[in-house]
Amino acid sequence: MKKRLVVLSGAGISAESGIKTFRDSGGLWEGYDVMEVASPEGWAKNMELVLDFYNQRRIQARSCKPNNAHVALADLEKDYEVDIITQNIDNLHEQAGSTKVLHLHGELFKAQSSLDPKLVYELNTSDINIGDKCKKGSQLRPHVVWFGEPVPMMFPAIELVRKVDIFLIIGTSMQVYPAASLIDFVPKRAEIYLIDPSQDLPYFGSQVIHIAEKAIRGMEILKENYLNHK
Known part of the structure; x- marks a missing residue:
């Protein structure tokens, strides 16, 4: 056995x-304050910035082996x-x-409902955009556990x-x-x-x-x- x-x-x-990792650069992740792109507060403040940030992370990750x-x-x-x-x-x-x-x-190549975290979807493209919604009608967000979330x-x-x-x-x-x-x-x-x-x-x-x-x-x-x- x-x-x-x-x-x-x-x-x-x-x-x-x-x-790249944010902990090696003083709390910055690719030049962004992590709380801007990895927190519910950042999402509420600037949804488009957060989506673009993770869209770029997917492009980068696809180039890595x-x-x-x-x-x-x-x-x-x-x-x-x-x-x-x-x-x-x-x-x-x-x-x-x-x-x-x-x-x-969480997983970079998945998306989830912004209202129901149990609704998770495989991503077939690199991007999640404003207006991309789950079956319940809520905006999709990255399937990533942000600071302050369980x-x-x-x-x-x-x-x-x-x-x-x-x-x-x-x-x-x-x-x-x-x-x-x-x-x-x-x-x-x-x-x-x-x-x-x-x-x-x-x-x-x-x-x-x-x-x-x-x-x-x-x-x-x-x-x-x-x-x-x-």
């Missing part, structure tokens, strides 16, 4: 594919029962071949983490909540690996093995020195 391995991935893994870290995570499915919980809204994990991906913060996928994510044998954190310095709290639900018997170049990380105890590298090199070290020796 395969061991259960759950991955929590963050912006650092996508950054090595060329997708999975990197070796994404591929290495997909390859783990040969030896482990793998679930990926990602904070990223891109689809690079899926492109790399991972078959079970839970998006905590994170409904936290509950299934917690259930996955409760059952792990190995918990792998990659590309996140564990500063974003509630995602960072998932480590609190890892069983005491489980192994925990954290791949992130930052030396200024919260202390999670001796159970956590920190590999202080970026995602691609960190995955190489993990497979060479740890997982291949089980």
Whole structure:
């Protein structure tokens, strides 16, 4: 029987594919204050700006390809029962071949009703425009969890983490909540690996093995020195 391995991935893994992150630039995301483009208040203030911002993010994401870290995570499915919980809204994990991906913060290539978040649609084009409506008649918006909104996928994510044998954190310095709290639900018997170049990380105890590298090199070290020796 395969061991259960759950991955929590963050912006650092996508950054090595060329997708920029706002936390590396003082709270700006592609030159925008994140609260202008990633909050209900920003949406209410300037809907057209928000839609254009995410339309541009889709164009950018389509030009990016999975990197070796994404591929290495997909390859783990040969030896482990793998679930990926990602904070990223891109689809690079899926492109790399991972078959079970839970998006905590939504998905860039989907739209949702601005009134009923349960009404979600696949996007066949890059754009959501003013006047694009759901079946109930409300304006479509990005299927993205904005600052100040609940994170409904936290509950299934917690259930996955409760059952792990190995918990792998990659590309996140564990500063974003509630995602960072998932480590609190890892069983005491489980192994925990954290791949992130930052030396200024919260202390999670001796159970956590920190590999202080970026995602691609960190995955190489993990497979060479740890997982291949089980």
